[in-house]
Amino acid sequence: MHTFNHYVDQHITQFLDELKSFCAQPSIAATGEGIPEMADLVRETLADLGAEVQLLRLTPDSPPIVYGTLGQGDKTLLIYNHYDVQPADPLELWDSPPFEPTIRDGKIYGRGVSDNKGHIMNRVQAIRAWLETVGPLPFKINWFIEGEEEVGSPHLEAFCMENAHLLRADGCLWEMGNKDEAGRQVLTLGAKGLLYVELSGQSLNGDQHSALGTLAPNAAWRLVWALNSLKAPDETILIDGLMEHVAPPDETDLALLRTIPFEEEKMQANMGIDRWVGGVSGFEALQRHLFQPTCTICGIDGGYTGRGQKTVLPAQARAKVGFRLVPNLTPELVANLLRQHLDRHGFEDIQINILGGEHPGKSDPHADVVQAAVAAAQAQYGEAPVVYPLSPGTGPVWPIAVAHGTPLVSFGSSYRGANLHAPNENLRVDDYIEGIRMMGHFIKSFGAK
């Protein structure tokens, strides 16, 4: 890797300039701003590496997937990224314009620099350095770069299930990763799934005077009672049958968990609390965080919510409820159990509107792609990475990789202070360059497996 690293050293300024050009192009999925231009830029960037590139349409109006293939070999690596970004507002909280990337104090500031353009460019530049200094890639790459991740990839699952041939691979490199607070590279091998529903009730054909609270059914009460039946104040999920399906962490998972530094006091202090819910702490809390499902009221409203008093009896009420799903829960299973539970407990009147779903997905830590990432992190940083068997968040790991039997690993050059989705999104310059080098080690390791 000596010539590879020397090449990287010689091209730092160029690499940063390329990254800045990438981030200077807005590509906001929520509004569509700059999406076609960004898709073209990504297409040209992959083509410059020698890739064959297609723009795949999910619907006539949605952002295309940039799909590139490059390299040769018996082995195939799937890379998943996205070229869209979150909206930049509130603009007034940025210290430099979000789409004029700027380096200050060793950090590159700009919308998308960390999530996810820095990670696309890390990989592009590592591949170029490899091609220039080592030779042909030792495996084939199928690179799948979507453009609506930041709005929940609404068309992705159907597309992936119908186009599995585009996704077949021996391993998948997931969109991004970060260092933890102690500076250790974090690898993640999967993600929780999600079922996101709106529960709603209508108890009357219109709001009534609250004097009728003696006799008339109140949609807000119906909703409160239905919600209460789903989870107890001690945080136990009460949906009939749900917890029976939860796969507990296996010995391999637990072994990984034991190596994760879990700085809970720091996390709690940041949130202004001094304990976790459910009476857990330490290893038990970490295990709960990664391997237990959630049932979260994300929003609730009904009746009069303005200033002061209005004595009204609400005819309608709604709650948005998100369930983070661990293996072996699926959105379909949980939606069915939820309906059955509500019916069985007398809440047939509460409607369920499914707003989104993702299957959970978890990879075998012994898979080549994971072991190659572990070796690359060790080679780059001189210490073992922290390996999360599962992310507590959610991404489309199922339709892209796990549903097709592809193990995945996520790593990259972000860090805890990157302000993802927030003003002053940034990436540290040193981390960015180290990310290119680690990707070089990963190409070597995965090629040698």
Add this chain to the structure above:
Amino acid sequence: MHTFNHYVDQHITQFLDELKSFCAQPSIAATGEGIPEMADLVRETLADLGAEVQLLRLTPDSPPIVYGTLGQGDKTLLIYNHYDVQPADPLELWDSPPFEPTIRDGKIYGRGVSDNKGHIMNRVQAIRAWLETVGPLPFKINWFIEGEEEVGSPHLEAFCMENAHLLRADGCLWEMGNKDEAGRQVLTLGAKGLLYVELSGQSLNGDQHSALGTLAPNAAWRLVWALNSLKAPDETILIDGLMEHVAPPDETDLALLRTIPFEEEKMQANMGIDRWVGGVSGFEALQRHLFQPTCTICGIDGGYTGRGQKTVLPAQARAKVGFRLVPNLTPELVANLLRQHLDRHGFEDIQINILGGEHPGKSDPHADVVQAAVAAAQAQYGEAPVVYPLSPGTGPVWPIAVAHGTPLVSFGSSYRGANLHAPNENLRVDDYIEGIRMMGHFIKSFGAK
């Protein structure tokens, strides 16, 4: 009453014109529009009857009370009315402009025509007819006409407690009344009280990503569980100790209840339902409606309530909860029981903000003022009125009358289709004129007691 009735017959056009002038003057307490002009108009109107009139200031900026005294005698009647009205919007739903009173199809349309200006004018015109045709009033009248009833009379209770001398009387004629669907005059002898609170929780120093639902406390869940502890799905109020204080209806109340026609199927059909909550119907439902307290969620909100999904864990949530209070509950008692209950059940984190309170108040059906109203209704309509011992709604009956030992009765010329607080508020012309005649009978009966 022959000359009295003849006088009324001769002055119908004039009476209706006077009512229209009264209603043409906006007097919106919520915005202050027209309040000073209306207070002056009411003052002049009482002065024209020969009353001594003062404008009483509750605060430098709030609508004044118009307080008039007229007549002589050992006996005093207190009359309570209000000259303010609800806002007229949505304006586009009115068939004629709200402040251009119009007679169509035997009804007078205009904001405030029923609530409450038609009732002030009914009484003014009856007193004038009495003075013109019968002679001096057989008792003294203290007339208390406030200007902020439609915004909850925020300054009234303190004023009344400090100025009890203005309110002392042998009986009180309350603001308004109506005929029921069968056309029978309804008398009401009191009103439920109210405690209106906002319950709120803050679980974190800011919203969090919902992936933290495993560990971080969620204000919306805390609120749902706290609310659930207050009332069971069978509608039993669970607040520790509250129901022990509830005074059941006595034999006199029950005797009155038995005479009330309770058209529950019609009420239910209007609301789009086919049963009441709590499994009650018929006499039991009526009893519950008038003599049981309520605990009503009037509004609830927290977290993300926009379109689609946002996977957020809310740091804050709020609910507005109204309690209708029957004898012997008071706002202070219920607020204390609520605080103690929440603390005892582990909800010390839920804050209570008291937004309003009214004591309940109930009169002795045998009181002179009530019996005079019964006799007047019988004389005017040739049948016994329907007597509600208590209204399921709330008004300031306590500070105005009951706290001073004054029995009260409410009657008047409104009806179920009057669209109170709504577009196309109206009063039937025939009811209006009958209301003047009934007031004449009432002056006679109360004077003779």
